[in-house]
Amino acid sequence: MQKIAVIGTGYVGLVSGTCFAEIGNRIICCDIDETKIASLRRGIVPIYEPGLKELIDKNTAAGRLLFTSDVGAAIEASDIVYIAVGTPMSETGEADMKYVKDVARKIGEHLNGYKIIVNKSTVPVGTGELVRQIVSNHRKYPSVHFDVVSNPEFLREGSAISDCMNMDRAVIGSSSDKASKAIADLHAPFGTRIYLTDLESAEMIKYAANAFLATKISFINAIANICERVGADVVQVSEGMGLDSRIGGKFLQAGIGYGGSCFPKDTFALAHIADQSGYDFELLKAVIRTNDKQRLIVTDKLKQAIGTIEGKRIAVLGLAFKPHTDDMRYAPSLTIVPEIVQLGASVSAFDPIATETAKPLLPESVRYCGTVEEALEGCDACVILTEWPEIVGMDLTRAKRLMNATVLIDGRNCISPLSVQQHGFTYHSVGRRPVNVVGSGLHTANF
Numbered sequence: 302m303q304k305i306a307v308i309g310t311g312y313v314g315l316v317s318g319t320c321f322a323e324i325g326n327r328i329i330c331c332d333i334d335e336t337k338i339a340s341l342r343r344g345i346v347p348i349y350e351p352g353l354k355e356l357i358d359k360n361t362a363a364g365r366l367l368f369t370s371d372v373g374a375a376i377e378a379s380d381i382v383y384i385a386v387g388t389p390m391s392e393t394g395e396a397d398m399k400y401v402k403d404v405a406r407k408i409g410e411h412l413n414g415y416k417i418i419v420n421k422s423t424v425p426v427g428t429g430e431l432v433r434q435i436v437s438n439h440r441k442y443p444s445v446h447f448d449v450v451s452n453p454e455f456l457r458e459g460s461a462i463s464d465c466m467n468m469d470r471a472v473i474g475s476s477s478d479k480a481s482k483a484i485a486d487l488h489a490p491f492g493t494r495i496y497l498t499d500l501e502s503a504e505m506i507k508y509a510a511n512a513f514l515a516t517k518i519s520f521i522n523a524i525a526n527i528c529e530r531v532g533a534d535v536v537q538v539s540e541g542m543g544l545d546s547r548i549g550g551k552f553l554q555a556g557i558g559y560g561g562s563c564f565p566k567d568t569f570a571l572a573h574i575a576d577q578s579g580y581d582f583e584l585l586k587a588v589i590r591t592n593d594k595q596r597l598i599v600t601d602k603l604k605q606a607i608g609t610i611e612g613k614r615i616a617v618l619g620l621a622f623k624p625h626t627d628d629m630r631y632a633p634s635l636t637i638v639p640e641i642v643q644l645g646a647s648v649s650a651f652d653p654i655a656t657e658t659a660k661p662l663l664p665e666s667v668r669y670c671g672t673v674e675e676a677l678e679g680c681d682a683c684v685i686l687t688e689w690p691e692i693v694g695m696d697l698t699r700a701k702r703l704m705n706a707t708v709l710i711d712g713r714n715c716i717s718p719l720s721v722q723q724h725g726f727t728y729h730s731v732g733r734r735p736v737n738v739v740g741s742g743l744h745t746a747n748f
């Protein structure tokens with residue numbers, strides 16, 4: 302059992318803190334946001350993440366998971382201190398290190414004995430060393446030692462608990478064997494692969510992994526745009542490509558591009574790190590440009606499908622950047638909905654979870670609906686931006702009855718083209734052929 306303080310109780314700190322408690326450690330999750338801590342203490346979880354509330358309730362009841370806004374006291378009461386604060390994109394593209402630096406100062410001020418300081422936030426290479434210097438400079442007792450470790454987080458929102466409990470690997474970077482071993486031992490109950498490395502390489506692994514996944518997405522989106530022009534079907538192309546084990550089928554779903562709190566900011570940050578190091582990362586810059594442009598295809602497709610957008614009513618289904626989260630950070634809807642409104646249409650929007658997070662971020666004229674059906678009623682076209690199960694599984698017969706005109710723009714390629722066409726819809730996807738070829742797909746050799 303380790304005594305651990307997790308500083309920053311956002312998506313990462315709250316989930317990883319809870320999972321560390323679940324494997325038997327005593328965790329104090331702390332945050333400067335007192336409202337957040339007060340909610341958590343009352344059993345109210347401030348973010349939507351499947352399975353998180355149940356796991357928090359279980360571990361708080363067992364006395365393994367505590368919440369406080371007294372960050373200093375949490376540091377003093379722990380042997381391992383995890384940094385999990387935000388590193389948002391600054392105006393110039395690089396990661397804003399303000400919160401990490403604030404926490405490092407605080408750790409220095411409350412270093413009352415040997416501690417391992419572990420950074421879980423996504424940070425530029427060199428941050429471990431920066432944290433070491435700040436902690437050193439703010440130490441109350443200069444004779445007290447500490448080690449710094451980088452242990453980046455790879456969870457995805459929407460499946461964060463499962464990603465954390467069944468992580469592919471734990472990357473642990475440090476110049477101290479003792480600290481690396483302690484953090485490796487901490488991960489033993491997860492039964493995961495441990496990858497030991499130096500601080501700088503661990504920090505780079507996180508950015509490189511996200512940039513690579515973003516590259517796969519922009520690559521398949523570019524292929525989808527070509528498929529549309531030459532008459533191929535991107536879903537079949539990506540499946541056929543993915544069967545090559547060197548390529549793999551994951552992160553090859555074409556659509557309106559990536560959003561979220563990580564890929565947009567981390568690709569920018571890595572391009573900035575490269576620039577600073579004197580290397581022009583042209584490939585990554587093209588990935589970012591491709592993603593920015595991909596969002597614009599929705600209004601282009603709308604114009605193609607219904608002519609003028611002015612005066613029309615458009616149903617927008619899905620606002621969150623991906624299903625199973627209420628996170629709206631860099632969601633494609635934040636670009637697409639204002640564009641539709643600006644072109645003179647009225648928007649009826651539905652999202653099963655993210656509506657409240659979305660409201661302050663979208664134009665005031667947007668009408669929010671409680672169901673898919675309410676959003677579709679009387680609309681001239683329907684646009685899918687997030688593949689929530691209730692949107693993918695919508696009743697097309699009912700949808701057709703409710704809508705003024707049967708135009709469906711599927712920004713996530715999540716509805717079967719055959720099925721929508723059988724229901725009499727005009728279907729616009731991202732690089733799919735209008736109708737599937739019968740008998741296509743994977744077959745055994747004796748087919």
Ligand SMILES: NC(=O)c1ccc[n+]([C@@H]2O[C@H](COP(=O)([O-])OP(=O)(O)OC[C@H]3O[C@@H](n4cnc5c(N)ncnc54)[C@H](O)[C@@H]3O)[C@@H](O)[C@H]2O)c1
Pocket residue numbers: 308309310311312313314331332333334337372385386387388400403404421422423424454455456457458562563
């Ligand atoms: N969200 C993800 O899916 C994800 C996954 C992997 C890695 N990451 C990385 O993890 C880090 C955290 O991301 P997040 O999405 O959890 O951020 P978040 O914005 O949801 O949460 C950060 C929390 O830190 C708190 N905080 C800020 N300064 C503080 C301080 N001085 N003391 C105590 N608390 C403080 C904030 O109040 C906030 O609650 C980022 O670097 C991010 O890139 C995020």
Ligand SMILES: O=c1ccn([C@@H]2O[C@H](COP(=O)(O)OP(=O)(O)O[C@H]3O[C@H](CO)[C@@H](O)[C@H](O)[C@H]3O)[C@@H](O)[C@H]2O)c(=O)[nH]1
Pocket residue numbers: 423454455456457458459511514518551552553554555556557558559560561562563564567622623
């Ligand atoms: O084939 C795909 C896969 C994803 N996406 C989009 O990409 C974005 C990101 O999706 P996902 O990676 O599932 O969610 P995140 O929670 O942003 O997780 C990413 O970012 C986290 C923060 O760094 C990392 O920890 C995770 O490993 C990494 O997958 C979303 O808008 C998805 O719609 C696609 O368009 N096509």
